[in-house]
Amino acid sequence: MSSFRPGRLIGILVGTVVILGLGVYGPAMLLGPLPAVTASTVTPAAGTSPLTPPVLSANGASAIAVLTATTSDVSGTTSTGTTSTGTVSQAAEPIAVAGTAEALPMASIAKVVTALVVLDAKPIADGESGPVVTLTAADFQSYLDYDQVGARSVTVFADEQWTELELLQALLLGSSNNHADSVARWAFGSLDAYVEAANAWLADNGLTGSAVVDATGLGDGSAGTATDLARLAGLAATDPIVSSILERPASALADRRGVENTTSFLPEEDITGISRSYTDAAGVCFLFTAEVSDGASSFTFSGAFIGEPTYDALTADLTALMESARAGVGPLPVLAAGDEYATFESAWGDEASAVVGVSRTRYAWQAATPEAATVTLKDFATARTGANVGEVQLTVAGEELSAALKLDQAINNPGLGWRLLHPIVMITALLDQ
Known part of the structure; x- marks a missing residue:
């Protein structure tokens, strides 16, 4: 004749909860989305091209x-x-x-x-x-x-x-x-x-x-x-x-x-x-x-x-303008390969930068300091080296230019261990998605 055993019932309940918990927790941690990298825009070092502004007339x-x-x-x-x-x-x-x-x-x-x-x-x-x-x-x-x-x-x-x-x-x-x-x-x-x-x-x-x-x-x-x-x-x-x-x-x-x-x-x-x-x-x-x-x-x-005031003055002013043009116009490395426009850091510690992939030059007049660049970045969690992660745009001498931004080194998957040991981060990423 069997008797009721409370300890055994509690053990079965605890075991059931653990099994169910592992059945949900494990897949959620191992298969859920990773948190997106944190991005920060940066300004590349200024170029060395000297400014040569146009020489215009002091008259009129x-x-x-x-x-x-x-x-x-x-x-x-x-x-x-x-x-x-x-x-x-x-x-x-x-x-x-x-x-x-x-x-x-x-x-x-x-x-x-x-x-x-x-x-x-x-x-x-x-x-x-x-x-x-x-x-x-x-x-x-x-x-x-x-x-x-x-x-x-x-x-x-x-x-x-x-x-x-x-x-x-x-x-x-x-x-x-x-x-x-x-x-x-x-x-x-x-x-x-x-x-x-x-x-x-x-x-x-x-x-x-x-x-x-x-x-x-x-x-x-x-x-x-x-x-x-x-x-x-x-x-x-x-x-x-x-x-x-x-x-x-x-x-x-x-x-x-x-x-x-x-x-x-x-x-x-x-x-x-x-x-x-x-x-x-x-x-x-x-x-x-x-x-x-x-x-x-x-x-x-x-x-x-x-x-x-006179045609002689016009001649002198136009000549000075053209001298400044010949001194100021030339090939400008507007967007140089390797210029850094953003940095990324993953929740697991990987770091990388968004850099110009291919140089863009313009035959133009370096008349004034170029306007600040506009940077557009993609959301991502992992990416290979050289992946396209955004775009940089700026205006030089009245012309709008753009270049793709590439990842200078990979942001890799952190692996199963990191996923299992960071449930709060993983659950937050799942809820955000």
Whole structure:
């Protein structure tokens, strides 16, 4: 006859609990997720490239902006990236500005605005000349009026037919005031309507410090900031119609009276003029692009100098600018292989760093200290050496660059023993997941 044994029952219960506990605890510890590593961002040591800022004019106002740059990676291949185009989002901010920040009279730079606004309203397809425009008595009278006061003009007669492209050639290459009025009236119906459209175009393109009161720039109220006008130069230089006109010789109007190319200035310094003019109120004003090249790579920038007292002063200031450009432009090791941007530590003591895997260089102007880098890291618990663990991004000379971050040494699995001996850490990692 069996009797009740309390000790035996307690032993069975304890044994059951232990077995069940081990059945749950063991798999949870051995198969559960590991805690993610702890990450800390770091700033790599500053490079040794000396800063060589642009030398700009002490007169009036001036600014330069990145237009295009030919870049190379560590293997030596090249690619060209455009940072200033005919859209607001891509027009580059100036990399250097000098003089007053106030808007100054812009003289015939206003005609560049006229050309771009007209082309926005009446675009010309590549390889074509646009519609034919029959000039009126008002166009002929404009020519007579400007010619009488000695303002730049190109001869026209009533009932002549000019293509839109020819009107723009006379406007840009010859800086013809009567053609500025003619093409503006043709495109918008009146000069008042043109002025309204032009100011809306300036605002839409982010050139909020500038405004026009006419199509010619002879009015003192047609004024702009150097910052805006350097960006305007980039918009003009990357417009396919405007750039093609500027590339043609002065005799571009084949069946007309020809125009004197008023835009060219210091081409021996690798400067391409977009607009060059003078008025009593504005002084000498110059809109341009310029290039620095080592034969394999090139760096092109746009610029504006307004309020220069004389052409001799403009010559001296542009020469100084180009000397500083040739000294400051070159291949920069922007993101060097091995540069450390983050450190990692695991709960079990393994340590590693996130480093740039492949160098990224740029043929650019080391004009200012680069902006702080933005580091994006992945969450992980273990990873092999060389694993992609994030990305670093920064902006150099107006261009956004990025590089993958690699793990410089492995974060290994800690093993079964560590898992079993650290239940709180393992359970926390399981709950977090």
